Amino acid sequence: MDEPPLPRPGRRLGAWAAGLLLAVTAVVTGCRLLDTDAITPVPQLLSFLPWLTVPAGLAVLLAAYARRRALSLLAVAVLVATLWTLQPYGPDATTARGPVVAPVRVLSANVEFGRATQALIALVRRERPQLVYVSECDRACGRAVTGAFAAELPHHASVDAEGSGGSVLLSAYPLRDEDTVPAAMGMPGATAGIGGRSVRVRLAHPLPPLPGRVHRWKQELGRVRDDAARDALGPLILAGDFNASQDHAAFRAVLDAGRLHDAARLAGAARTPTWPMDGPLPPYVQIDHVLVSDDFTVRGVRFPGLAGTDHRAVLADLDLHTGR
Numbered sequence: 665m666d667e668p669p670l671p672r673p674g675r676r677l678g679a680w681a682a683g684l685l686l687a688v689t690a691v692v693t694g695c696r697l698l699d700t701d702a703i704t705p706v707p708q709l710l711s712f713l714p715w716l717t718v719p720a721g722l723a724v725l726l727a728a729y730a731r732r733r734a735l736s737l738l739a740v741a742v743l744v745a746t747l748w749t750l751q752p753y754g755p756d757a758t759t760a761r762g763p764v765v766a767p768v769r770v771l772s773a774n775v776e777f778g779r780a781t782q783a784l785i786a787l788v789r790r791e792r793p794q795l796v797y798v799s800e801c802d803r804a805c806g807r808a809v810t811g812a813f814a815a816e817l818p819h820h821a822s823v824d825a826e827g828s829g830g831s832v833l834l835s836a837y838p839l840r841d842e843d844t845v846p847a848a849m850g851m852p853g854a855t856a857g858i859g860g861r862s863v864r865v866r867l868a869h870p871l872p873p874l875p876g877r878v879h880r881w882k883q884e885l886g887r888v889r890d891d892a893a894r895d896a897l898g899p900l901i902l903a904g905d906f907n908a909s910q911d912h913a914a915f916r917a918v919l920d921a922g923r924l925h926d927a928a929r930l931a932g933a934a935r936t937p938t939w940p941m942d943g944p945l946p947p948y949v950q951i952d953h954v955l956v957s958d959d960f961t962v963r964g965v966r967f968p969g970l971a972g973t974d975h976r977a978v979l980a981d982l983d984l985h986t987g988r
Contacts, residue, residue: 675730682726682735685719686742692716693746701882701913707873711949713749713911714935720746752934753910758925758958762986766859767963769793770927770954772903773970773977774869777827778805780972785812787968791979792816795856796834797903799849799869800973806832821865823850831904833867845891847871847884851904853891859984861959864895868904868953873912881907885914892922892955899959899984900924905975909949910934919955927954927980931965938967938976947976954980959987 692709693716701707709716720743727736771793773784777800785808788796796817798809803824809832810820817834821842824830831850833839839854845866853866870884871877885908892902900922908915910926919926928934928950937947952975956962963981970977 678726679730679732679735682723682730682732682739685723685726686735686739689716689720689723689746690742693720693742693749696749696911697745699913699916701873701878704873704875704878707878707881707912708875710911711909711951713746713909715948717743717746717750749911750935752929753916754919754925754929757930758956758961760959760961760983760985760987762988764961764983765861765986766984768795768858768901768960768982768984770795770797770901770903770980770982771977772797772799772905772952772954772980774799774905774952774973774975775805775970776800776973776975778802778830780970781805781808783971783973784977785809787970787977788813788817791968793979794836795865795901795903796832797867798832798834799867799905800828800830801832802826802830806830809834819856821852821854823852825850831867831869833865835865837863839865845884845887847887848880851888858899861899861984861987863899863901863959863984866891866895866900866902868902868906868918870907872907882914885918889914889918889921892918892924896921896923896957898957899987900957901954901960901982902956903954903978903980905952907951909951922955922957924955924957925962927956927962927982928965928978930962931980933965933967936967938978940974941969941976942974952976952978954978956980956982959985961985
């Protein structure tokens, strides 16, 4: 009986390359399917999840070239699983009931240590939102935005700090019950009176999942989740730079605990990237979000650019309903 021919070196190399490409993609996709952020480097790689379809597809081609049937079947399975994870998370509509009591325009922006303050002021003047969530707004930024909109947005809740620690929430509506979620960067909140309803408003800005800080990132998103869960029975607008996408389990936990919807998802823009805007790579992940409770419907979402920051802003047009 003749011995089977040995694989040619090119095919052997193709099989090895396919295996290496599959290893990374399979681990990251597997963690997404298992609803875990695991440990470094998984949280960081989850930000690239949509783009992992490229190495997964390449692995299919390489495995086919290498004529490895089992490897080809595995590569196809990983590619299909990765593609499945790309569907938007959560329902495509809220269950808001009753007539509309107020339209609300919400703007969320990270101004990167205050550098984009003047660009933000120009954007607010142009778009005229009723609620403005400003992350990384240092003391100078805080003075500038509260002074610029003392008439239009006279109410505010803030955490006064330098660098990335400062945050300001500006409101056209009266605010009460101001508080903060404990975190390295400011996460102020309050209750706004809108259309005769009490609406909880909270700015979110947890630490990013840098290597060595993943546990703190999970901890701070856990505090955001717990805060959202406490407010789950009433109207809530939770917005800011979450340093997390829909592919991170810690972010999905916030949505689920607070019975929240991502406004971008409801507007059909769930994967519009908002970061990074100033790096060598094009923006590849949406980490800036406006989350709303079932009391709202979403009329539209846009992502304006801001000179001076590495984030796009999020501008959401909402309708608040009576709930009955």
